[in-house]
Amino acid sequence: MIELLLTGSLAFIMFSLGLSLTPQDFGFAFQQPKALIAGALAQLLLLPAIAFVLIWAFGLQGDFALGVMILSCCPGGITSNIMTKLSRGDVALSISYTALASLVTAVTLPLVLSVTAPVLVPQQGIELSILPLILKVFSLATLPVLIGVLIRQCTPMQASRWEQLSSQISNGLFAAVLIGVLIGQWNVFIANLPTLGPILLLLNVIMLAVGLIVGHLLRLKKSQITSLSVEAGFQNGTIGIVVGSLISEELVQGGLSRFSLPSAVYSVLMLVTIIPFVLWRRRL
Template sequence: MIELLLTGSLAFIMFSLGLSLKPQDFEVAFHQPKALIAGAIAQFLMLPLIAFVLLRIFGLQGDFALGVMILSCCPGGITSSLVTKLSRGDVALSISYTALASLVTAATLPLILSLTAPILIPQQDVGLSIFSLSLKVFSLATLPVLLGVWIRQWNPKLAVRWQLPSSQLANGLFVAVLIGVLIGQWDVFIAYLPVLGPVLLLLNLLMLIIGLAVGHLLKLNKSQITSLSVEAGFQNGTIGIVVGSLISEQLVQGGLSRFSLPSAVYSVLMLVTIIPFVLWRRSL
């Protein structure tokens, strides 16, 4: 029942994102090739690479380590666009990043996991099927976005009418999923925070810094740099929680998949950095 609620919530959140997208949003990214390249480097290359390096430095292996890699493959969510807006970043570019990342996650996530799983959990056969996992991720994360985009094209007035309430509901579902996981897994969250917290918080901070550095290196403007940093630093924990539950039913005490726990912990920890980041970027 819980897994059904999680997958349904994720599908609706991604559908809501699709409703907000117009062809112009994708054109924004392609008309700014430097910004698009920077986002691709940060999201698809640097984020998984930094996550893997941190795992090796901290000596973290096993299910939790693979859970961190799952998180590193997740795109930013609707909340990243909200953080970008609050930070006075380029919202259109942020939406483009999130949309494009959501479309390719079905391919990149299974590929990266298939490469890192034998290293992080060599003693365990996860039984990871790239095709099967790709199909599941596509169904839950990519297909709902495409459906939302199609409705926006088919009936723009209907999409505009649905956009605000669906966005509000999606944000509410994200908060509800997070609170529900925390309430149900509070003891587990506290127990594993010392193990996962340092890696996840450092990953968050390093990716924010890398996003800023890549943006400055490519001489993007301030709002674009802000968007790039947000998309690199803040990931969609809901996708990580759901994907973790799809890969394995092995649970920690309390009923949460061991592969999902890092995404749940991260979703809370990133709140620690969001407020200072927003205040700093607004002050520039």
């Protein structure tokens, strides 16, 4: 039941994202190749690489280590678009990043996990079949986005009426998922916060900095640099929670896999960095 609620919530959240997108949003980044290259470099390459280095540096092992890698492969979401707007970043570019990342995640996430799982959890002998995992991630994270885009394209007026309501519902679902996870795994959350907290906060801060540095090196506009930093620094924890629960049913405890806990912890801790980051970028 818990897994069904999680997957259903994620599908609706991604569908809500799709309602806010148009086909043009997917092509917008291609009109700004430097910004597109910066986004791909930061989110698809540097984020998983830095996460893996931090896992090694902190000596994190087992389920939680793989859970951090799952999180590092997740795209941004509606939250990152909102944070970009509040930070006075390039919202159109942020939406374009989110749209493209939501599409490629179905491939990149299973591929990264297939490489890192044997290293991080060799004692459990987890065998990830790439194609089935790709299909699962595609059906839960990418297909709902495409359906939302299609509805907006075919019935724009109806989609506009649905957009605000669906966005409110998706935000409520995200909060409900997070609260439900924390309540169900509260003892585990508290017990492992000293272990997971430092690495997740550091990953968040480093990626915010990486986005800023890469943007400056490529001489992007200030608003584009802000968008790049937000997209690199804030991941969709809901995807991480659901994917973690899909990997191994045998490891589900209290209705939730331990692979999902890092994403749940991250979804709370990232609030610590959001407010100062937004205030800082607004003052520039």
